Amino acid sequence: MKPPPFTYHRPTTTDEALAMLADAGDSDTRILAGGQSLIPLMNFRVALPDELIDINFIDELDYIREDEGCLAVGAAVRLSTAERSADVARLAPLVSEGLRSVAHPPVRNRGTVVGSLAHADPAAELPALLLALDGEVVLRSSGGERRVAAGDFFEQPLVTSIEPGELVVEARFPVSDGHSGHALVEFTRRHADFAVAGGVVALRPENGAPRQAAIALFGIAGTALRAGAAEAMLADDEGADAREVADAAVGEIRILGDIHGGPEYRRRVARACVERALVRARGGLQ
């Protein structure tokens, strides 16, 4: 299970990386960040990139900062760095909590926040967190920069709306009010496995007005999803029965199955995750 050969590039600035991407042409060129998803695929010889652009040595992409009401995380930031960051805990406590469910610590020591988003595994936590918090990613190419909202970024399993020549340089999570209630609940076969199903609930108070509720699901469809019907239910009645909200969340989704669970089983588990996350999130508000 040795990886196939590839041509290696090591830019030290973002512009250099973008120039390399622009030059890629027809070759299968991928970004090497943590490699925790890419390298296993290469060892299986399922991924056969011709070229890898290693962004681990671009210091200017290694930052965590607050910027325009968002927690901004650069593409080189490791999952474990974000997990331990006091800034992340303060600005986006849901992200802090969710990071602890991402794989095992040794994987978090190499994997990156942005890398997990760009990889877009439907069972991953970070896309669901970005979605629940109405976050966005920043895509840059040698031609310029654009921001894409989470809802527009994840298209299919392992496919995002990134265009050739673009690099995801930053993830942006709107800052959470310290009074928000939130929870991520997932069900895995074993501790730290890929989620069979998962739910993220973020309840954000809006001074005096009914709370905004965000519910995101992962592990059950081609991408992470927002549960609009369930959110509407909570917007109408913030004290709605958690089980009914969860039912609404999973009710109409077309769910995929695999050997770890068929569609109806996953629906049941997803419902349990949403219900439990909602109960925990409400508990956090008190």
Place this chain on the structure above:
Amino acid sequence: MNVPIEITVNGALHREEVEPRMLLVDFLRERLNLASVHIGCEHGVCGTCTVQMDGKCIRSCITFALQADGAEVTTAEALAEGAQLHPLQDAFWEKQALQCGYCTPGMLMVCEELLRDNPRPTAEEVRERISSNLCRCTGYQFIIEAVMHAAEQHGEGPAAQIAEVTR
């Protein structure tokens, strides 16, 4: 096309040229003869290949050698000092925390990092931390006992909270 790298491994600086695709586990085993780093699954699940990079545990089977360029890598060979075993190794021996020994070097790396981060872990914390590394022989109980024992011997750790076997 080979790429030059500089890696400090167990305190010694190495300048080597590597094929970009060479995995760190193979670099350490083949180029530097560090046989403690074992190959288990080659897809980053079992943790048998665990080494430390800049003091943090990583899976060397899903890391390219050139990603460790400029880094300090530590393997289990660095634990003992000549004839003197590291307290963790001694604890593993005392508690029979190994049977076939294959997961042991990687497990020692994880446990060493754990005790550095948290000199007084609870048994539950140890159990969760070692869950990144599979062991097929021990069922984990004696590994947890060994870590608690090492913590107790060399810090002010709580007495082993896990039920000891009757003999």
Place this chain on the structure above:
Amino acid sequence: MSVASHPPTRELADERKWVGKSIRRLEDPKFLRGRGNYIDDLRVEGMVHAALVRSPHAHAKIVSVNVEEARRLPGVIAVITGAEALELADPLPDFGPAPDKHTWRLLAAEKVRYVGEAVAAVVATSRYVAEDATDLVEVEYEQLPAVVDPEEALKPGAPLIHEPLESNIAYERVFTFGDVDRDFAEADLVVADRLRWNRSGGQPLETVGAVASFDHGTGMMSIHTNSLSFTSYLFMLANTLKVADNRLDVVPHPAGGSFGSKLWAVKVGAIAGMLSKATGRPVKYVEDRIDNMSNCDHHGSDRIYDVELAVTKEGLMKSIRIKTIDDYGAYMQFGVGHHGNALAQVTGPYRIASVQYDLKAVVTNKCQQGAYRGFGSEVNNWMLERMVDLAARRLDMDPAEIRRKNFIAPDQFPYFIPTGNVYDSGDYEQVLDKALGLADYEHWRTEQERLRQEGRYLGIGMATCQERSVFSATEFWFWFDEPAAPVTSMPESVTVRVGPTGDITATLYSCAFWGNSPETMVAQLIGEEFDVEPHSVSVIYAGSRNGLPATGPGGSRLTVMLAGAVEGASARIKDKARLVAEHMLEASAEDLEWVDGGIQVKGSPGSRLSLAEIAIQTHLFKHQLPDEIESGLEASKVYDHPYTTMPSDDRKNLGVFYPIMGHACHIPIVEVDPETGHVQVIKYIAVHDCGTLVNPRSLSGHITGGTVQGIGTALFEQYIYDEEGNFVTQSYMDYLIPTAMEAPEFVIGHVETPSPWTVHGIKGGGEGGRMMAPAAIASAVEDALSPLGVRVSELPARPERIVALIEGRS
């Protein structure tokens, strides 16, 4: 009957100095330092590397294999196809019912029979290049319909796996032991069920590997590998490689785990050997994980059971009818030996008087079965305990009560079970009571009730099962009325050498180190014999070439057999030492005794010689000894099975073939999440009786590890083939080995009922944990969900399956 010919040196427990002590293991320091010398650590000058081209299809004819592009890749030394291998190597050793009909070869030549079967081998300067070349080998296949369901495979018109067999039944026979019809007629109640045990496997973290060197000059084939057993059968491997038996040397390396999967794992070494001969270079072939999962030849049992248990209304078990179909996959390397293991303890610890065993061994398009801890007896344990629980439920009896009622009593040993095998000794109630005590059983029943009020489902499981140890050769052939080779040897050898300074070296043969503790066992046994510190003993693992007959680990036999061999060799050493002492002390044999590691004149402790003093005399001072005493102080013992008897001609009595019988009681505490079907094992109580223990902590380690494997079998692990025969679980992302978070906290207890037939009364115990846990976990899950009336009749009890049971579907 042949009993151990030398009684143990010491009979009483409180006189043992080293046997019974949980000393630190001799094996550990090298592994702790990362200097284990595993097979992949071996570097040989000029060594090159192999990789295999594996079939992506479950069943297909091989139309053509084009290796031109692969051969041209820089760094490639050779590419050998299955057709070329037909000339280079003969079929692999095959202990199955009809080796000429289910012929097993190193590489497939005419057709492939499972996903992962190898069709070509590449040799290159590195494993990386070898794999690049495997991608360039073009194989044209003509796909054939595949069959992966054993009942489908039985149907007329099913695709044939091996055309010469003319069906997919490799073996079928009904055995009747005792008067089954009468016992059923006299019973008040018959409980029946269909049970399904799906295949899983050892999956040690280290795969099988070999470095083979064929020397064209000397004709020597040397194979370094992490598998060595059954040295007396290695002539068959030599045959495969077309070398003379006395030109083959198999050299063992420590294995990173086996759990049976490295037992007689000769294919990897044979492939490396064939490639070495073909290329004239030393060749390393180490399986990668995909090779090991799909092509290892060591998948576990894969059985469908239809069982009927006949009981009285008081709960006494009278008789059992077992019908089983076992899906063996594409080949039959060990025949149906797995069912011998089942028949050794088919009635469990209970006084069941008669048994019918209707067995069909079926071939399908899957990797073949091999050995996995329990070797088929753990499946029987699970099946039997499921039936006992069902009977208990029907009769509204407490699970402990029904077991107690049926236990064989301590005064009934040695106890012959209906198949003819014998149980040497036991005290099953003592084990059960100890387990219940350690489990704090009443506390957990109270907890269960309390949690039920909260809508939570806690369960307490129970399994009381046998753990046989030390198999006889007869279980390989009593399946046939006219066996081709009714072999009877089952040896184990040890050579003990006392050097001039009195230091002791023990040589082990056919001895694989798998994570068991042969060095520590032998050192403690020798320590006991000679009053030396076990860590002072040095242990060597001999290769096959200079090997005495030996078998190696398997069937939990090794410690018992090594104990016999050590005792025998030690007795010979002591006999010679006594002759020397007679001469040096000018005393006669009757006046001498062994005390504290030396020989002295009885009643005269001043007249004494230490072992070292005797040793140096024998090594260096020949002329001062009587002529007939040869120099040196070394002896070997080839010990054989302590108690084997032949099967009757009509096979209504299979004889004694697995007499050293341990027993255990497992009580797991689990919680089941009814929404997700997840089972968390919270705590696990295990009490084992493995006779006299040599190193109690070492056994506790095996119990713990084996139990976690059993938890894996019960809840997480399965090799899954889809309907087309695609092998779905080809990685550790899908084949789920328990991590520390799935493993419970353990409380381990030991009971020691010595065997009357082994040295020190030792019984085997390496497999026991896994032999109990699937039954115990199934029982716990059922107990947890009993308010919902759930019956666990299939393993693994995956969360989705549990939810389906809760929802009332099948």
